[in-house]
Amino acid sequence: MDSNAIRNLESARVSYPGMVVRTSDAQDATYEWRTNLLRSEQYWATWLDGMNQRFLYAPTRKLLILAGGTPVDAELKQGLDEEKFQLVVFPEAGHAVQEDNPTRMAQEVFAFSQAELGL
Numbered sequence: 262m263d264s265n266a267i268r269n270l271e272s273a274r275v276s277y278p279g280m281v282v283r284t285s286d287a288q289d290a291t292y293e294w295r296t297n298l299l300r301s302e303q304y305w306a307t308w309l310d311g312m313n314q315r316f317l318y319a320p321t322r323k324l325l326i327l328a329g330g331t332p333v334d335a336e337l338k339q340g341l342d343e344e345k346f347q348l349v350v351f352p353e354a355g356h357a358v359q360e361d362n363p364t365r366m367a368q369e370v371f372a373f374s375q376a377e378l379g380l
Contacts, residue, residue, distance in 0.1 A: 268353065272360040313337055317345050324373045326366070328354040347373065 267273045281292040316323065317340045329352030333341070341348055349369050354361040
């Protein structure tokens with residue numbers, strides 16, 4: 262919860278136990294990520310290179326769901342202006358958008374799929 266990766270305590274209790282390890286036996290236990298994500302830091306700057314192009318030019322309707330505060334770069338802003346995808350922002354969500362508000366996530370995906378089917 263302190264990392265703001267997830268902001269829904271109930272979801273965190275269900276989804277995150279396998280991702281963290283307890284590092285203290287004290288009453289106020291502390292936890293660390295099971296996987297040392299910093300070992301992949303050298304790839305962070307480039308691992309999404311070309312992702313916008315693949316997303317924007319995929320031959321289908323698209324829905325982009327973002328957590329609040331997630332920046333949208335110029336390329337995606339232009340694609341949004343050109344109606345190449347539908348954008349939904351969850352201002353209350355952290356990195357794990359689907360965990361922070363699973364009900365709204367399901368509603369948004371369902372509504373998008375219904376519109377796709379013309380229902």
